[in-house]
Amino acid sequence: MTDFSNTDPVLEIKNLSIDYGFTENAAHVLRGVNLTLHEGEVLGLAGESGCGKSTLVYGATRLLPPPGLIVGGEVWIKGTNGEKRDLLRLTDKELREQRWVDEAVVFQGAMNSLNPVYKVGHQIKDAIQAHRPSWSRDQLQKRSEELMDMVGISPDRLESFPHQLSGGMRQRVMIAMALALDPKVLIMDEPTTALDVVMQRQIVEQITELRKKLGFAVIFITHDMSLLIEIADRIAIMYAGQIIEDGPAMDLYDHARHPYTKGLINSFPPLHGPRRELGGIAGTPPDMAKLGKGCPFAERCAYVHDDCRTYEVKLKATDIVSDSPTHLAGCILFDELRSGKELPTELMLKHREV
Numbered sequence: 310m311t312d313f314s315n316t317d318p319v320l321e322i323k324n325l326s327i328d329y330g331f332t333e334n335a336a337h338v339l340r341g342v343n344l345t346l347h348e349g350e351v352l353g354l355a356g357e358s359g360c361g362k363s364t365l366v367y368g369a370t371r372l373l374p375p376p377g378l379i380v381g382g383e384v385w386i387k388g389t390n391g392e393k394r395d396l397l398r399l400t401d402k403e404l405r406e407q408r409w410v411d412e413a414v415v416f417q418g419a420m421n422s423l424n425p426v427y428k429v430g431h432q433i434k435d436a437i438q439a440h441r442p443s444w445s446r447d448q449l450q451k452r453s454e455e456l457m458d459m460v461g462i463s464p465d466r467l468e469s470f471p472h473q474l475s476g477g478m479r480q481r482v483m484i485a486m487a488l489a490l491d492p493k494v495l496i497m498d499e500p501t502t503a504l505d506v507v508m509q510r511q512i513v514e515q516i517t518e519l520r521k522k523l524g525f526a527v528i529f530i531t532h533d534m535s536l537l538i539e540i541a542d543r544i545a546i547m548y549a550g551q552i553i554e555d556g557p558a559m560d561l562y563d564h565a566r567h568p569y570t571k572g573l574i575n576s577f578p579p580l581h582g583p584r585r586e587l588g589g590i591a592g593t594p595p596d597m598a599k600l601g602k603g604c605p606f607a608e609r610c611a612y613v614h615d616d617c618r619t620y621e622v623k624l625k626a627t628d629i630v631s632d633s634p635t636h637l638a639g640c641i642l643f644d645e646l647r648s649g650k651e652l653p654t655e656l657m658l659k660h661r662e663v
C-alpha cells in the first residue's frame with residue numbers, strides 16, 4: 310500500500326452530477342462527485358448495490374447509456390502525451406481515438422461479452438487493429454501472444470473459442486484486451502464477482518503484478534471490502550450517489566470515520582486476522598428519485614440526531630482524529646467534533662477493537 314497523494318493525477322473527476330431521466334421526475338443519481346486518481350495508484354470504489362458506482366465510472370468515461378444524462382462536472386484525463394483534457398468536452402472522434410489508449414474499462418460481467426462465434430485471438434487482434442490500423446499481421450499476432458502471456462494464459466489459446474475457456478480465463482482475456490494499448494488508467498467494474506474465491510484471488514494478484522510492471526492506475530469497483538483491502542492503495546466509499554469517505558486504504562479499513570463505512574466493513578469477514586462477529590447495516594439505501602434534504606444515511610444511522618436532517622454531505626479532512634491529512638469524510642459528527650462535541654466511543658476505536 311503506497312501513498313500516491315504527491316504524484317500527479319491521471320484522472321480528476323470534478324463535481325460530476327448525473328440524472329436518470331430529464332423530467333421533473335428525474336432521479337439525481339450522482340450528486341457533485343469529486344474523485345482523484347493518481348499515477349500508478351489503485352483506488353477502490355465500494356458501496357452497496359445501487360449507490361452509483363457504475364454510474365460514476367461509466368459517466369466519467371462517457372460510456373453511460375440513456376436515460377443516464379450528465380448534467381454537470383468535469384473529467385480531466387492525462388493523455389499518453391502528458392496533456393490533460395476534459396473527457397466530457399471531447400468530440401466523438403476525439404473520444405474514439407483516446408479510448409483504450411488513455412483509459413480502458415473492463416465491464417461488469419465482461420467475461421460474457423466475448424463474441425462466441427470468433428476465436429479469442431481474432432477478437433484481441435480486432436480490438437488492437439481498430440487503433441493501430443497500420444500494424445502488420447505479424448505485429449498483431451506478436452502483441453496478442455504477449456498479452457496472453459502477460460495474463461498467464463498460454464498463447465496457443467488464441468486459437469480457442471470463448472466457450473473452450475473457463476470463466477476465469479475469459480475474464481483474463483478481457484483484462485488482456487483492456488491492456489492491449491498500454492492505457493494509463495484501467496477501470497474495472499466488479500471484475501471478480503462472478504468467479505469463485507480462488508479465481509478471484511488469482512485475478513486480484515495478477516492485476517497487482519501487472520500494475521507494478523506496467524505502472525497503470527486502477528479504479529477497482531466492488532462491494533467486497535475484504536477484497537479491496539488486499540489490492541487498494543486508497544478507498545472511496547459511495548452512498549446514495551455521493552462519496553462519503555475517501556482515505557488511505559489501511560487507515561480507512563482500520564479506522565473508518567463514517568458510520569456507513571464502519572457498517573460496510575463489518576458486513577464482510579476479514580481475510581486476515583482474528584475472527585469477529587459480522588454485523589451488517591440495518592435498512593436499505595434510499596430511493597434516489599425521492600431523496601429529500603439532509604444526510605441520506607440518516608434513516609439507517611445509529612448516531613442520527615436532529616441536525617443530520619439538514620446536514621449537507623461534504624467531504625472534509627478528519628485529521629482532528631488521525632494524523633492522515635488525506636483521509637476525508639462527509640459526516641456531521643466530525644464537524645461537531647471540531648466545535649468541541651465528543652465523538653461516540655465506537656467511532657473513536659480502531660475497527661479491529663470494535
Ligand SMILES: Nc1ncnc2c1ncn2[C@@H]1O[C@H](COP(=O)(O)OP(=O)(O)OP(=O)(O)O)[C@@H](O)[C@H]1O
Pocket residue numbers: 329336338356357358359360361362363364365375376377532597
Ligand atoms: N436506466 C436507469 N434508469 C433509472 N435509474 C437507473 C438506471 N440505471 C441505474 N439506475 C439507478 O441508479 C442508481 C445507481 O445505479 P448503479 O448501477 O450506478 O449502482 P452501483 O453502485 O453500480 O450498483 P451495482 O453494485 O448493483 O452495480 C440506482 O439507484 C439505480 O436504480
